[in-house]
Amino acid sequence: MRMASLSSGSSGNCIYIGSENHHILIDTGISKKRVEEGLKALELTPTDISGIFITHEHTDHIGGLGVLSRKYGLPIYATEGTIEQIRRTSSLGTMPEGLYHPIHAGEDVTIGDLKLHPFAVAHDAAEPVAYRVNSNGSSVAVVTDLGEYTEEIVTGLQGLDALFLEANHDVRMLQVGPYPYPLKQRIMSRLGHLSNEAAGQFLLRLLHPGMKKVLLGHLSKENNYSELAYETVRMEVTLGEGDWRGEDLDLSVAPRTGLSAVATV
Incomplete structure (x- = not known):
């Protein structure tokens, strides 16, 4: 399993995690172009991504979500509270039906050989989470905000x-x-x-x-x-x-x- 940041800070956040067979992004607070460039440096493209997992709805975590998800048809996983706030963010544009997948803190989500465990964190957002990811005996976590x-x-x-x-x-x-x-x-x-x-x-x-x-x-x-x-x-x-x-x-x-x-x- 690999983990790397494509960008991290108040101007935008996007973290890559993947195994040999499955790949995800945690947050997309940067432009589609910057995501594409970051993935290219990892010898990947957005078509390799199985889903985008969102921690919370602040702009530096979802700023590029609309364009990227629509362009490549990428599923969006987030808590119900976060999804509700994303839907209210007019700058992201209208998302096609079926891209949103509600998740719940404490309940695992499986993407191929990646098992994600979202857990609740204290932050001034609607329903924020952080993520632990397990795959083939290895375990990583992204804990911010x-x-x-x-x-x-x-x-x-x-x-x-x-x-x-x-x-x-x-x-x-x-x-x-x-x-x-x-x-x-x-x-x-x-x-x-x-x-x-x-x-x-x-x-x-x-x-x-x-x-x-x-x-x-x-x-x-x-x-x-x-x-x-x-x-x-x-x-x-x-x-x-x-x-x-x-x-x-x-x-x-x-x-x-x-x-x-x-x-x-």
């Missing part, structure tokens, strides 16, 4: 081979940055986004000897930068309880545009 992680989430993400994890902001940069106060409060709330420090603490709860790759993503353009996220997460792991050290990790940061490192498990 959540203001906090619960014990239930930690338990459900044990034993991963690779993880795509949000490290959205540096708390100090956010506090002194240009955002209006209400927006700062929203981002730092339980319905907002994980800070670099919180991402490192969360990761420490999930680490085990079999975890082969960690990709950090969904970095804020205004309140974070790659080197800071990378070093902060490594430091949190090193300073946390247990014997893990930051240098033990195969850790990288997904770029805001373009293909990330590819996690192969």
Whole structure:
């Protein structure tokens, strides 16, 4: 199984996950052209994609959904609350009947040899989820856009081979940055986004000897930068309880545009 980011950040998010036989996208917040370019770098085309799984309805996660799905007839999987909000997003245009497939948090969805487990997360959206994907004994997860992680989430993400994890902001940069106060409060709330420090603490709860790759993503353009996220997460792991050290990790940061490192498990 492979996992890679085609784009990750406030300007648009799109994650690829696939086995030898089946391929999916998680979110399409970038243009059809950029999706096509990203897949081409992975030696794929949109016709290879079996479905698009949406985490939630914010524009940076669905901006390119309408054009891409209509062009290639790609099924869209999302919670009922998210689908309702997508239907209300006039900028996406009218979708042909039959493309929407409602899913439910806690209930697995099987696409060939990919088994997806959506789970509820705390975010200021209608019915947001994150995804764990299992295939042929391997397991990866995409966990972004959540203001906090619960014990239930930690338990459900044990034993991963690779993880795509949000490290959205540096708390100090956010506090002194240009955002209006209400927006700062929203981002730092339980319905907002994980800070670099919180991402490192969360990761420490999930680490085990079999975890082969960690990709950090969904970095804020205004309140974070790659080197800071990378070093902060490594430091949190090193300073946390247990014997893990930051240098033990195969850790990288997904770029805001373009293909990330590819996690192969």
